[in-house]
Amino acid sequence: MSRQDWHPDDCISPLIKSLPPSGIRRFFELVSQAKGVISLGIGEPDFATPWHIREASVFGLERGHTSYTSNWGMIELREEISRYLNRRYDLSYLPDSELLVTVGVSEAVDLALRAILSPGDEVLIPEPAFVSYGPCTLMAGGTPRPLITSAADEFRLTPETLEQAITEKTKAIILSYPNNPTGAIMPKEHLLPLVEILQNHNILVISDEIYSELTYEAQHSSIAGFSGMKERTLVLNGLSKAFAMTGWRVGYAAGPSEIIAAMCKIHQYTIMCAPTQAQRAAIEALRNGEPEMQRMIRSYDQRRRLIVKGFNDLGLDCFEPRGAFYAFPSITRTGLSSEEFAQRLLAEESVAVVPGNAFGESGEGFVRCCYAVATSDIEKALERIGRFVQRNS
Amino acid sequence: MRKLLELLEENCKLAPAELAVMLGQEEQAVIALLEKLEADKVILGYRALINWGKVEGNGVTAIIEVKVTPERETGFDKVAERIYRFPQVRSVFLMSGAYDLLVEIEGSSLKEVAMFVAEKLAPLENVQGTVTHFILKKYKQDGVIFAEQEEDYRLVVTP
Numbered sequence: 117m118s119r120q121d122w123h124p125d126d127c128i129s130p131l132i133k134s135l136p137p138s139g140i141r142r143f144f145e146l147v148s149q150a151k152g153v154i155s156l157g158i159g160e161p162d163f164a165t166p167w168h169i170r171e172a173s174v175f176g177l178e179r180g181h182t183s184y185t186s187n188w189g190m191i192e193l194r195e196e197i198s199r200y201l202n203r204r205y206d207l208s209y210l211p212d213s214e215l216l217v218t219v220g221v222s223e224a225v226d227l228a229l230r231a232i233l234s235p236g237d238e239v240l241i242p243e244p245a246f247v248s249y250g251p252c253t254l255m256a257g258g259t260p261r262p263l264i265t266s267a268a269d270e271f272r273l274t275p276e277t278l279e280q281a282i283t284e285k286t287k288a289i290i291l292s293y294p295n296n297p298t299g300a301i302m303p304k305e306h307l308l309p310l311v312e313i314l315q316n317h318n319i320l321v322i323s324d325e326i327y328s329e330l331t332y333e334a335q336h337s338s339i340a341g342f343s344g345m346k347e348r349t350l351v352l353n354g355l356s357k358a359f360a361m362t363g364w365r366v367g368y369a370a371g372p373s374e375i376i377a378a379m380c381k382i383h384q385y386t387i388m389c390a391p392t393q394a395q396r397a398a399i400e401a402l403r404n405g406e407p408e409m410q411r412m413i414r415s416y417d418q419r420r421r422l423i424v425k426g427f428n429d430l431g432l433d434c435f436e437p438r439g440a441f442y443a444f445p446s447i448t449r450t451g452l453s454s455e456e457f458a459q460r461l462l463a464e465e466s467v468a469v470v471p472g473n474a475f476g477e478s479g480e481g482f483v484r485c486c487y488a489v490a491t492s493d494i495e496k497a498l499e500r501i502g503r504f505v506q507r508n509s
Numbered sequence: 510m511r512k513l514l515e516l517l518e519e520n521c522k523l524a525p526a527e528l529a530v531m532l533g534q535e536e537q538a539v540i541a542l543l544e545k546l547e548a549d550k551v552i553l554g555y556r557a558l559i560n561w562g563k564v565e566g567n568g569v570t571a572i573i574e575v576k577v578t579p580e581r582e583t584g585f586d587k588v589a590e591r592i593y594r595f596p597q598v599r600s601v602f603l604m605s606g607a608y609d610l611l612v613e614i615e616g617s618s619l620k621e622v623a624m625f626v627a628e629k630l631a632p633l634e635n636v637q638g639t640v641t642h643f644i645l646k647k648y649k650q651d652g653v654i655f656a657e658q659e660e661d662y663r664l665v666v667t668p
Contacts (some may be wrong), residue, residue, distance in 0.1 A: 215563070418532065
């Protein structure tokens with residue numbers, strides 16, 4: 117090849133080239149350029165990390181605790197995580213072999229998929245789903261198989277859908293409840309029939325429970341807590357949402373020691389360890405953060421009621437989300453597609469929402485609206501959306 | 510009730526209809542509860558918290574430690590009453606420790622506050638002595654931080 121023929125683009129692997137660009141990213145560019153926008157497109161708490169947690173990290177810095185930690189994460193942190201999972205969800209994991217501290221749940225998802233998948237393996241992903249599951253599955257050599265959930269079932273995964281999707285190639289299923297973007301939860305009675313099916317097959321459950329603390333008028337149950345499920349489940353969780361610690365990047369995986377060790381192998385070669393200062397903060401959060409966390413949850417709950425009632429009053433059917441901090445109203449009565457709705461709402465009324473199809477095809481006809489924004493902004497946004505809907509129906 | 514009070518303490522401009530939705534209750538029930546809380550003097554008023562430091566021609570505030578001799582039967586209450594009846598007095602607290610009453614006074618100038626202490630407060634029969642501290646700058650009051658509001662650093666759209 118001659119010097120002139122060099123195109124950096126040619127270096128990129130066909131797999132990476134074929135990955136769909138994140139629909140959200142494209143929309144982000146649009147919103148960032150607009151002025152005076154009320155954004156309901158946000159995906160994180162509107163609280164800064166509680167001060168006592170930040171202070172613990174500052175104290176660590178002052179004392180010069182700036183070196184690497186164990187690949188697995190600081191043992192004090194793993195002990196706190198173990199206690200926390202036991203206290204909150206009645207799960208028991210050994211700090212020294214069944215827990216791995218990761219750089220957010222995102223890394224844990226990637227590690228889990230890379231640790232288990234071989235080419236041809238299929239991963240079941242109930243949709244609408246968080247945007248990374250499909251691409252991470254592809255990058256790990258697997259094949260994502262979306263499972264459609266619907267508003268009629270309050271976006272829960274039904275046993276019928278699961279049963280029909282399982283083939284001999286099915287290696288794992290990613291359950292993500294409370295769900296981003298729908299706000300759906302899977303209470304115990306709805307998990308039970310899934311457990312019965314999963315136990316008849318050799319399928320690993322990757323349970324992304326990052327929103328586990330954010331449930332309203334309902335209690336989160338982890339599928340790992342069902343008898344016989346601990347050995348076939350990886351629980352992925354982190355501190356980002358519950359403790360308002362998104363930017364710290366601390367997550368963890370809990371599961372059978374063999375799988376955790378395999379994940380740690382990848383983690384030690386690629387990441388080494390989660391940031392030391394963030395781990396210090398995480399210890400403080402798990403030890404003393406619950407009162408502040410409960411205060412934030414109360415506040416989300418109040419705003420949740422406000423936005424859900426608001427959408428239903430506007431005639432945008434919105435099932436009652438009992439988890440996370442998103443409402444997922446249907447916009448079909450406007451006759452617009454999710455993307456048209458989001459783009460025109462932004463252009464005409466300066467409100468940003470995320471088109472539902474960014475989370476899979478079954479998200480079409482819906483938009484995701486985050487209610488972790490100021491009450492006054494929720495009210496203003498509802499007013500503007502109301503005007504927009506009136507013009508378009 | 511506690512949740513309602515917490516919401517109002519943060520923002521007393523929320524209307525009963527909004528409060529009702531946020532708390533998952535009927536509007537009528539919220540109105541009734543508000544009336545009861547007002548009648549029971551749990552809610553004493555609905556006021557704006559103003560950063561007077563940003564308003565031109567603002568006055569001065571002083572915190573005054575007052576040592577008093579309690580009276581027979583009424584203890585400190587009678588003395589306190591004689592102090593809090595002055596409209597310049599914003600708050601009065603009975604304290605443990607080196608002095609008895611902590612009095613917050615507002616005036617239009619340093620001189621005005623000084624004169625009030627010298628002419629009204631110090632000469633009171635039961636007052637043994639006063640120590641006046643003028644407030645130079647307010648950083649936080651009633652849980653509200655007075656510094657410029659922090660920006661929202663969050664990305665406007667995230668997955």
